[in-house]
Amino acid sequence: MTDAPATVTLLQETRHRSLWxxxxxxxxxHKGAMLGTFIFVFxxxxxxxxxxxxxxxxxxxxxxxxxxxxxWAHPMGTDNLGRDMFAQVLYGGxxxxxxxxxxxxxxxxxxxxxxxxxxxxxxxxxxxxRLTDLFLALPLLPLLLVIIMLFRxxxxxxxxxxxxxxxxxxxxxGITSWMQTARIVRGDVLALKEREFVxxxxxxxxxxxxxxxxxxxxxxxxxIMVSATLGVANAIITESxxxxxxxxxxxxxxxxxxxxxxGANFMTLTPARVIWPGLAISLTVLSVNFMGDxxxxxxxxxxxxx
Amino acid sequence: MAxxxxxxxxxxxxxxxxxxxxYAGILRKQVGTVKAVDDVTFDIYEGETLGLVGESGCGKxxxxxxxxxxxxxxxxxxxxxxxxxxxxxxxxxxxxxxxxQMIFQDPQASxxxxxxxxxxxxxxxxxxxxxxxxxxxxxxxxxxDAVGLNREFxxxxxxxxxxGQRQRIGIARALALNPKFIVCDEPIAALDVSIQAQVVNLxxxxxxxxxxxxxxxSHDLSMVRHLATRVAVMYLGKIVELAPRDALxxxxxxxxxxxxxxxxxxxxxDSVPQNRIILNGDVPSPTNPPxxxxxxxxxxxxxxxxxxxxxxxxxxxxxxxxxxxxxxDA
Numbered sequence: 001m002t003d004a005p006a007t008v009t010l011l012q013e014t015r016h017r018s019l020w021x022x023x024x025x026x027x028x029x030h031k032g033a034m035l036g037t038f039i040f041v042f043x044x045x046x047x048x049x050x051x052x053x054x055x056x057x058x059x060x061x062x063x064x065x066x067x068x069x070x071x072w073a074h075p076m077g078t079d080n081l082g083r084d085m086f087a088q089v090l091y092g093g094x095x096x097x098x099x100x101x102x103x104x105x106x107x108x109x110x111x112x113x114x115x116x117x118x119x120x121x122x123x124x125x126x127x128x129x130r131l132t133d134l135f136l137a138l139p140l141l142p143l144l145l146v147i148i149m150l151f152r153x154x155x156x157x158x159x160x161x162x163x164x165x166x167x168x169x170x171x172x173x174g175i176t177s178w179m180q181t182a183r184i185v186r187g188d189v190l191a192l193k194e195r196e197f198v199x200x201x202x203x204x205x206x207x208x209x210x211x212x213x214x215x216x217x218x219x220x221x222x223x224i225m226v227s228a229t230l231g232v233a234n235a236i237i238t239e240s241x242x243x244x245x246x247x248x249x250x251x252x253x254x255x256x257x258x259x260x261x262x263g264a265n266f267m268t269l270t271p272a273r274v275i276w277p278g279l280a281i282s283l284t285v286l287s288v289n290f291m292g293d294x295x296x297x298x299x300x301x302x303x304x305x306x
Numbered sequence: 307m308a309x310x311x312x313x314x315x316x317x318x319x320x321x322x323x324x325x326x327x328x329y330a331g332i333l334r335k336q337v338g339t340v341k342a343v344d345d346v347t348f349d350i351y352e353g354e355t356l357g358l359v360g361e362s363g364c365g366k367x368x369x370x371x372x373x374x375x376x377x378x379x380x381x382x383x384x385x386x387x388x389x390x391x392x393x394x395x396x397x398x399x400x401x402x403x404x405x406x407q408m409i410f411q412d413p414q415a416s417x418x419x420x421x422x423x424x425x426x427x428x429x430x431x432x433x434x435x436x437x438x439x440x441x442x443x444x445x446x447x448x449x450x451d452a453v454g455l456n457r458e459f460x461x462x463x464x465x466x467x468x469x470g471q472r473q474r475i476g477i478a479r480a481l482a483l484n485p486k487f488i489v490c491d492e493p494i495a496a497l498d499v500s501i502q503a504q505v506v507n508l509x510x511x512x513x514x515x516x517x518x519x520x521x522x523x524s525h526d527l528s529m530v531r532h533l534a535t536r537v538a539v540m541y542l543g544k545i546v547e548l549a550p551r552d553a554l555x556x557x558x559x560x561x562x563x564x565x566x567x568x569x570x571x572x573x574x575x576d577s578v579p580q581n582r583i584i585l586n587g588d589v590p591s592p593t594n595p596p597x598x599x600x601x602x603x604x605x606x607x608x609x610x611x612x613x614x615x616x617x618x619x620x621x622x623x624x625x626x627x628x629x630x631x632x633x634x635d636a
Contacts, residue, residue, distance in 0.1 A: 196416035200479070203374055204430045205403030214429070218420040301420060301463040 026298040033294020036287035047093035058087040067270050076276045092254035099239045104231035106174030111181025119189025136179045148247045173235050181227040188220045222296045229292035233285035256281050316519050317350040322382035324372045338593045342368040344543035355520040357534030365543040366523045370489040404434050404483035411492040413472035417464040424460035430482040449478040470501035489521045527570045539563045542600040549626040559628045561607050
């Protein structure tokens with residue numbers, strides 16, 4: 001008799017156990033993922049609210065204080081023109097993170113879309129994979145040069161100098177980095193669609209679009225997650241390469257990549273100018289990687305609950 | 307079932323061919339075809355269980371899947387419940403799906419590992435019936451009762467179950483739409499013996515309860531003997547013999563059936579004289595079946611005509627059919 005009420009509540013609980021609360025419970029047990037989340041959230045909050053706390057102007061030239069070391073006024077020192085490094089890293093983070101995340105999302109959406117279509121529909125496989133090969137074979141930098149030369153001014157005129165170049169860079173990075181995702185996803189879809197549960201869904205009469213959404217997509221989450229976390233890193237680094245070539249954001253507009261490349265010339269004099277932006281990029285990439293790892297585990301019911 | 311008042315034919319398969327093209331070379335030219343199912347004809351009466359037996363790779367599963375239109379048959383006609391479905395496409399075919407369902411061989415592979423048991427069983431309902439979520443849930447629980455699964459399992463995932471329980475989930479999914487015809491594609495082959503008996507008994511109970519018609523594909527001859535009303539024997543893409551169960555097991559007509567039945571292990575080997583028919587060699591490749599009778603390369607009673615002419619499908623009376631030159635003279 002004493003056991004009965006306890007059992008009843010237990011049953012009630014299992015009945016109302018929802019997918020997302022399970023996922024969250026599993027995610028929290030993943031130490032790396034939690035650490036990654038804290039660091040990532042910390043970096044994002046810092047880039048958003050940091051400039052209000054450390055209110056130095058990143059563009060303010062103070063030649064007398066050039067190449068200064070760490071101090072209370074300049075926590076990360078100053079560069080060769082006396083600009084405050086910490087303020088630059090904070091402002092640069094806004095751009096770098098925004099570019100990294102948006103470009104990753106764009107390449108992920110394009111890559112997954114192409115990969116799923118190519119893998120699932122045999123008729124589309126040939127054309128889409130040849131298109132992927134075509135993009136892989138394109139020489140990237142000349143292509144970027146041409147695209148940016150052609151469209152920079154039109155976009156600047158249409159959306160303003162910063163938004164225009166932001167859109168252009170995100171677009172350029174997105175459409176030149178989806179191919180790996182597409183290939184991996186296609187391979188996984190090819191294997192999945194021969195599995196019996198997909199056949200079972202067809203015997204039920206589930207139309208292809210819902211088979212893809214219900215049975216295929218959830219089962220290819222792990223490669224997509226891996227691509228996503230690597231994609232953020234890639235996008236941040238490509239953006240810095242573009243900035244370095246003078247094709248990215250204007251030179252007075254700090255991004256982490258730009259700071260890194262500018263600092264590279266002064267590495268022997270003030271190594272801190274390379275270390276801080278580099279640290280910011282590495283920490284972001286690492287934390288996103290851990291988050292992806294934890295999310296992948298949490299979304300897999302076979303691992304969840306162990 | 308076969309005796310008594312004229313039973314209705316639920317499934318009529320005639321001249322069914324399922325050939326898979328083989329492509330090779332740089333230009334992906336078609337160099338041949340795998341004749342997985344080659345000109346198969348049979349009927350299934352309402353409420354009966356037709357056993358389909360044969361060795362691995364003879365095309366049993368392909369035939370089952372082609373009948374449910376999971377493949378596009380090369381030619382032939384499939385009539386289920388009075389409707390020709392061999393060449394239907396899209397929505398028209400989808401609307402007929404509820405009549406016919408399938409139970410798969412590997413219960414592990416046939417359940418999506420990322421869906422809960424409840425949503426797996428609810429999928430057919432979601433696809434074919436506009437139901438309120440509450441009604442759908444009630445129906446899912448009802449189905450779980452019918453196949454002997456605890457209702458509390460609805461929010462669990464397939465990997466948390468044993469093989470027998472997973473097969474019950476697969477059966478519940480197949481039953482969800484109140485089908486008339488179910489293809490059981492070796493549903494017990496992946497289970498251990500004690501669980502096999504449970505699942506077979508469950509299939510029998512459900513047949514009685516819901517008036518189901520089964521096409522029971524298996525290589526387990528004793529299980530087919532237990533379950534089937536009529537048995538069809540397949541060899542290399544063709545049906546060689548079709549007969550009511552007792553007649554087939556007592557007096558097999560086709561040399562292949564005789565060899566197959568003589569290979570069934572006997573629980574007491576001393577009680578009956580052992581005269582096994584040993585077949586030599588391997589099954590010929592379905593890409594290049596022998597001229598004449600498909601069985602002529604291994605048949606112990608082979609004659610000259612067997613290597614020349616494909617034997618006709620003979621009606622031997624009393625619902626028995628076979629394709630063999632030996633039986634033509636009789």
